[in-house]
Amino acid sequence: MTDDKTKTDFRDRDRVSGDEEYEVGYLASKFGLSIPQVRELIAKHGNDRDTLEAEAKRLGAR
Template sequence: MADDKSKQDKRDRDRVAGDEDYEVRYFANSNGISVDQARELIRKHGNDRKTLEREAKSLKG
């Protein structure tokens, strides 16, 4: 079955949905931090993916 091209996804890929457990887990795993650390970063810095990735890097290094 082919994708319906008339239905476009309105989600913002530049944001991490902090209220979605699967997305927080994915972000944490892909950045080598714990889920609790990821939630703390989202709480502290908002949900901008670039900012969160930069802050996650600083936690590891």
């Protein structure tokens, strides 16, 4: 299901949707990771944005 772009509140800002290419792509480009690496992080750690960004930062620093 696609996001409704007309809803601009902050209900899901603390989550990353693994089904949305733009969210996965943004996280990948922000930390210099590949799309499969980001999808693996989501599968391993869930979709909490703070947790994913911390893990992505650690992975990107290697």
